[in-house]
Every structure is written in structure tokens, then in C-alpha cells.
Amino acid sequence: MEHNQHYEKLKAIVDKCDRCGACTTVCPLYKVDRKDRATSRGKIAIVRALLEDKLDGNEKALRHALDYCLLCKACTEVCPGKVMTDQAMIECASGCAKTMASRQNTASLAASCRAVR
Numbered sequence: 001m002e003h004n005q006h007y008e009k010l011k012a013i014v015d016k017c018d019r020c021g022a023c024t025t026v027c028p029l030y031k032v033d034r035k036d037r038a039t040s041r042g043k044i045a046i047v048r049a050l051l052e053d054k055l056d057g058n059e060k061a062l063r064h065a066l067d068y069c070l071l072c073k074a075c076t077e078v079c080p081g082k083v084m085t086d087q088a089m090i091e092c093a094s095g096c097a098k099t100m101a102s103r104q105n106t107a108s109l110a111a112s113c114r115a116v117r
Contacts, residue, residue, distance in 0.1 A: 006095035011051055013088040016081040017044040023075035023085070029068060037061065038068060040075035040085035047092055066093045 023040035024030050036042040043065040049055045050062060071086040 006091055007051065009091050010047055010088055010095070013084055013091070014044055014048045014051060016083045017041065017048075017079075018081055019045075020080060022078045022080060023083075026074040026078050028070060028072065028074065033068075037064060040079065040083060043069060043085055044083060044088060047088055050092070062092075062096075065089065066096070 017040070019041055021039070021041055024036075027039045029038040030036075032038075037046070046055070046061050046065040049058075055062060066089055069085065069089045071089065073084075073086050075085050076082055
């Protein structure tokens with residue numbers, strides 16, 4: 001159930017992005033990096049790929065998107081669609097953390113079960 005809540009929240013945010021690039025004019029990280037992945041548009045594209053199961057094992061791109069955002073909301077302020085990239089990054093990180101935690105718990109549980117045998 002929780003996975004679906006993360007998915008729906010992320011999808012609602014991602015679907016607002018029309019890829020216009022207005023975010024490139026204000027993103028402080030884009031000014032340094034000059035790569036689209038630093039912008040809201042780039043981050044949203046990575047999250048969209050994750051939601052559509054098209055990330056193709058490129059977890060490094062997702063990690064970069066999550067780590068490489070100041071959550072300053074400058075992009076949201078200039079965005080015609082008011083895409084809340086900061087919220088998308090927070091929601092995505094939260095979902096990923098919960099997924100990883102459940103995998104670790106499952107692995108620990110499985111290891112415990114094997115040890116008892």
C-alpha cells in the first residue's frame with residue numbers, strides 16, 4: 001500500500017513537468033555543472049524513468065538526482081507548471097529508503113531463519 005502512495009505522489013508531480021527548461025535559468029547547481037541532470041527537468045526525467053521502469057539499472061543516475069538537489073525551490077518558483085521538484089526528491093528518497101529497509105529486514109529475517117535450521 002505504501003509503495004502505491006509514493007508512486008501516486010511522484011507520478012502526480014512528474015506529470016506536471018512539460019520539459020520547458022525554465023528551471024535551467026535559476027538552478028544554482030546547473031550554473032556550476034551545466035548538465036541537464038542538475039536541473040529540475042533532468043531530475044524529473046530520472047524519476048519518470050524510475051516510475052516507468054525504464055531506469056535500466058542506472059541507479060547511479062537516481063542517486064545523483066537525489067543527492068544533487070539543494071531543495072531550494074528556485075525551480076518551482078519559475079516553473080509555469082509549478083512542478084515541486086523538491087517534494088519529488090524527498091518523496092523518492094523516502095520511498096527508496098523504505099524499500100531498502102524492507103529488503104534489509106527481509107534479508108536479515110531470511111538469514112535468521114537459515115541459522116535456526
